[in-house]
Amino acid sequence: MERKLDSGLIVFLCLFLALHFARLLPPGTDALLLAIASILGTLPVVASAVKSVKNRKISVDLLASIALVASIITGEWASAAFINLMLASARIFGDYTDRKALAAIQGLMKFRPEKVKIKKDGAIKEIPAEKVLVGDIVVIESGDRIPVDGTIIEGQASVDQSSLTGESLPVEKKAGERALSSTLAVSGSLLVKAEKVGKDTTLEKIIGLVESSQSEKASIRTASDVFAKWYIIVMLILSVAVYFFSRDLALVLSLLLVACADDIAVAIPLAFLAAIGYAARRGVIVKGGAYLDGLTKVKTFVLDKTGTITRGRMKVEAAVPLNGFSENDLLKLAGATESLSEHPSARAIAEYVKEKGVKFKEPENFKETPGKGIEADSGGEKIYAGKPEFMAESGVKVSPADAALVSEAEKNGYSVTLFGTGGKLAGFVKSGDEIRPHVKDAIDGLKALGVGKFVMLTGDNELVAKRIAGRVGITDFHANLLPEDKIKYLKKYIGPGSKVAMVGDGVNDAASLALSDVGIAMGAIGSDSAIEAADIALMRDDFREIPELMSLGIYTRKIARQDFWIWGIVNALGLALVFGRIIGPQGSAAYNFVTDFIPLINSMRLFNLHLNLKP
Numbered sequence: 001m002e003r004k005l006d007s008g009l010i011v012f013l014c015l016f017l018a019l020h021f022a023r024l025l026p027p028g029t030d031a032l033l034l035a036i037a038s039i040l041g042t043l044p045v046v047a048s049a050v051k052s053v054k055n056r057k058i059s060v061d062l063l064a065s066i067a068l069v070a071s072i073i074t075g076e077w078a079s080a081a082f083i084n085l086m087l088a089s090a091r092i093f094g095d096y097t098d099r100k101a102l103a104a105i106q107g108l109m110k111f112r113p114e115k116v117k118i119k120k121d122g123a124i125k126e127i128p129a130e131k132v133l134v135g136d137i138v139v140i141e142s143g144d145r146i147p148v149d150g151t152i153i154e155g156q157a158s159v160d161q162s163s164l165t166g167e168s169l170p171v172e173k174k175a176g177e178r179a180l181s182s183t184l185a186v187s188g189s190l191l192v193k194a195e196k197v198g199k200d201t202t203l204e205k206i207i208g209l210v211e212s213s214q215s216e217k218a219s220i221r222t223a224s225d226v227f228a229k230w231y232i233i234v235m236l237i238l239s240v241a242v243y244f245f246s247r248d249l250a251l252v253l254s255l256l257l258v259a260c261a262d263d264i265a266v267a268i269p270l271a272f273l274a275a276i277g278y279a280a281r282r283g284v285i286v287k288g289g290a291y292l293d294g295l296t297k298v299k300t301f302v303l304d305k306t307g308t309i310t311r312g313r314m315k316v317e318a319a320v321p322l323n324g325f326s327e328n329d330l331l332k333l334a335g336a337t338e339s340l341s342e343h344p345s346a347r348a349i350a351e352y353v354k355e356k357g358v359k360f361k362e363p364e365n366f367k368e369t370p371g372k373g374i375e376a377d378s379g380g381e382k383i384y385a386g387k388p389e390f391m392a393e394s395g396v397k398v399s400p401a402d403a404a405l406v407s408e409a410e411k412n413g414y415s416v417t418l419f420g421t422g423g424k425l426a427g428f429v430k431s432g433d434e435i436r437p438h439v440k441d442a443i444d445g446l447k448a449l450g451v452g453k454f455v456m457l458t459g460d461n462e463l464v465a466k467r468i469a470g471r472v473g474i475t476d477f478h479a480n481l482l483p484e485d486k487i488k489y490l491k492k493y494i495g496p497g498s499k500v501a502m503v504g505d506g507v508n509d510a511a512s513l514a515l516s517d518v519g520i521a522m523g524a525i526g527s528d529s530a531i532e533a534a535d536i537a538l539m540r541d542d543f544r545e546i547p548e549l550m551s552l553g554i555y556t557r558k559i560a561r562q563d564f565w566i567w568g569i570v571n572a573l574g575l576a577l578v579f580g581r582i583i584g585p586q587g588s589a590a591y592n593f594v595t596d597f598i599p600l601i602n603s604m605r606l607f608n609l610h611l612n613l614k615p
Contacts, residue, residue, distance in 0.1 A: 010088050031077055038080035042068040066236070067256035071585065074249060079257055082589030086596045112182070112203070113145045119191065132197050140190040146183050149196035152176065157188030205532075235259040250585055251578070257588035258574035267563040267599035274606035275556040283539040284549055291535040294518050296553040298501040300493050301443075301451055304486070304512070305458035305468055306433065307505030308522050311541075314348035315434035317414060321427040322402055328358060330427040333419040335360035336378040337385035341368055345415050348431050383421045396420030413467025432467065433460075438544050440472045445547030449554065455493065457486045486512055503546065520546060559606060563599035570595040 019033075046065045071080035116129045117139040124139055129147050132138065140146055140157065158170040161183045170186045173179060179192045181201035198204065235255070243252045272289035279286050286292050306312045321330045335353035338346040340363060353360070363376035363383075373386015375394060384394045388406060391398050398406075398418070402425055409416050414430035443454060456469050456477040465479035478489050490512050494500045502509065502516035505523060513519030513534045521534035523541040538545050574591050577583045583591060 010085060010092070014085065031075075034077035034081050035072075038068070038072060038077055038084055042072065042080065042084065066239075067253065067260045070249070070253050070256060071589075074253060074585075076253060076585045076589075079253070079585040079589040082586070082593045083257060083260065086589075086593040089593075089596065113147045116147045117141075117144075130198065132194055134194055134197055136194045136197075138192045138194055140179070140185050140192055142185055142187050142189060144185050146179050146181055146185065146190075146192060147197075147201075148179075148192060148194040149181050149201045150179055150192040150194045152179050153191050153193050155188065155190040157185045157190050160184040160186050231259075251581075253585045254578040254583065254588040255575065257585055258578055258592055259571065260592065264563060264567040264599060267567075267603045268560045270600065271556055271559045271563065271603040271606055274603065275552055278606065279549060279552060282545065282548075284545050285537040285539065286549075287535050291518055292549070292553045293557060294499060295501065295536070295550050296557050297499045298518055298550075299451055300453040300455065300498060300500045301446065302455045302457060302490055302493060302500060302502045302512075302516065303474070304502075304504040304509050305456055305460065305465065308436075308503055308509075309439055309456065309468060309472055309543075310433040310435050312505075313434055314344045314415065314431045316348050316352035316429055316431045319352070319427065319429045320405065320409075322405075323424050323426065325424075325426040327427075330419060330429075331356055331358040332360040333378075333383050333421060333426055334385070334417075334429055336363045337374045337376055337383055337419065338417075339363070340366050340376075341374060345417055345431050346374075349417060349429050352429070352431075381421050383419070385417055385419050387416075388418060391418050391420055391425065394420070395423055396425055397423060398425050411463060413461075413463040413465070432464070435468065435471055436541060436543055438542070442543040442547050443473050445544070446550065449547060449550050453493075455489075457481055457489055459483075483511075487515065490515055556606060559603060562602055566599045566602060570598065 042065070046069070068080050068083055071077070071083065113129050115126050116132050117124055117126050118132065119137040119139050132148060136148075137153070138146070138148055138150065140155075142157070146159075152173055152175050154175055156172070156174045159173045159179070160170045161180065173190065179190065180203075181196075182203040196202075239252050239255055239259075242255060243249065246252075269289070272292060275292060276286045276289065279292070303309055319327055319330055319334070321327050331353050334349050335358055338349040338353070339360075341347070341350075361379045363378050366374070366376045368374045369386075369390070373384060373390035373394075375382065375384050377383070384391060384396055386394075388398055388403065396418075406416050406418065406428055409428070409430045414432050416428050416430050418428045419426045446454075454474045454476065456465065456474045458465050458468075458477065458479055459481050460468075460479055462479045465477045469475070469477040478485075481489070486509070490500070490502060494516065499517045501518040501520055502512045503520045503522060504510075504513055505521065509521075510532075513521060518536065519534040520536045520538065522538050522543070536549065574583075574588065574595070577591065578588055
């Protein structure tokens with residue numbers, strides 16, 4: 001309703017001002033129409049000013065009220081009309097900012113399906129989405145939005161997760177995997193057991209974050225608010241002083257009319273709103289402008305290893321055949337021994353053999369000794385896999401030269417599995433925690449943006465930590481840490497004048513994320529602890545989002561600074577024109593109205609971001 005009134009006021013003021021300056025109306029009618037429009041426009045401004053004073057706040061509406069009342073008393077109707085036009089336009093822009101935030105929420109809400117199909121007692125029935133309960137079996141067909149967070153118990157489908165992660169390509173989902181609310185089954189069908197419904201789903205938690213994201217003010221916005229308050233006080237004192245010495249009411253009125261612009265109060269939050277919306281479209285949830293702004297000041301990044309720098313799963317780095325065996329021979333032994341084991345290294349080796357396309361005979365008399373190794377029969381041969389000690393116990397000879405190669409691989413932080421048959425060592429496979437792609441590139445990008453220190457924390461041993469840190473370009477690391485040790489180390493880096501960002505997977509790192517100046521959760525999709533503990537949540541495991549987000553923050557801060565300087569320069573120039581007697585009350589009001597839009601238009605450039613920002 002208020003928006004309609006302001007829109008109507010703007011239309012009438014523009015019409016009356018056009019008629020006034022075109023001199024198309026008789027003087028009496030012209031003045032009467034402008035007076036009515038000006039007085040009507042002044043009422044909400046005065047009401048807002050009174051409310052601010054009652055709340056012990058100094059706002060630009062106080063300065064504007066004084067200027068408007070003075071204009072009305074002195075009969076400067078055109079001046080009052082211009083200021084009301086500017087203030088109504090600012091309210092429209094402020095409302096536009098609020099509606100942009102609401103539009104982001106409504107954009108997420110459109111992913112809520114209204115009806116859901118559930119399977120119960122062998123029959124499928126359709127019920128309202130809000131009626132779904134934990135434990136219900138939800139039927140998802142091609143083209144359906146998944147309404148719950150849960151586990152797929154049957155079926156296979158290609159699922160578009162862009163509503164949560166921003167990734168452009170669908171992912172394949174099958175039984176045993178997680179399904180998340182708001183994602184779309186592009187093809188195929190699924191049965192999903194509901195584990196989180198209603199307000200507990202990932203989608204609802206993200207909606208809650210978007211709703212509250214504007215409550216945290218960026219420091220540059222807070223600084224501008226403080227400056228604006230003192231600016232208003234100084235302008236009021238200056239106006240009193242000017243009148244005391246000059247007794248020139250027109251000069252005082254011109255001064256007030258130039259000084260009462262409130263464009264900066266809308267322009268800076270508009271810039272941060274646009275940036276947060278841009279990040280959200282890319283699957284990065286920022287809980288407020290303060291955190292996006294704070295990221296630009298971070299000089300130290302503390303990173304958890306497992307689940308953050310690495311995937312937390314083993315990957316084969318190389319297969320090393322020895323003693324006349326070929327790589328194919330070695331992988332046949334590896335496939336036969338590791339295919340039935342559940343050990344993480346064994347699963348990685350079995351997957352590697354499969355990727356290489358090596359065929360092997362199924363093992364017989366399979367026997368696994370935890371902590372030592374595996375023995376089995378394959379193709380009439382007894383084969384062994386395990387540690388050097390197990391090889392010795394099994395009668396497999398390991399020469400000093402072979403032992404040196406194995407020792408070298410272990411010193412480099414690899415997990416080593418040896419394979420032997422017929423009393424001879426066939427070779428070994430070295431594997432390690434798989435490093436996420438592009439981590440080193442992302443760290444290099446952050447260095448280019450001014451981040452000077454990177455620290456890796458891990459519970460792994462020193463050798464593993466050294467290998468991983470070296471691979472991604474980190475020189476400082478701490479190994480053999482318990483969860484509580486990570487908190488202690490993080491506290492060492494946090495201090496006055498040093499902004500620290502913690503990057504973790506949000507599951508084991510919730511306390512660290514909450515303690516740091518800026519907590520960033522990797523792969524937060526579907527993780528309540530990550531979404532709640534972190535200040536910034538990356539919905540997909542792409543480390544490159546961090547330097548890109550930092551670049552976005554730097555660019556947004558640059559726009560906000562530009563707004564601040566535009567506002568300062570425009571006001572300084574306006575005051576110079578006033579004191580130089582170049583413009584009077586009407587000119588001051590018109591100047592204020594025209595220049596008020598410059599910082600707003602500058603901020604709105606952020607709504608047109610389409611390309612990735614590079615360091």
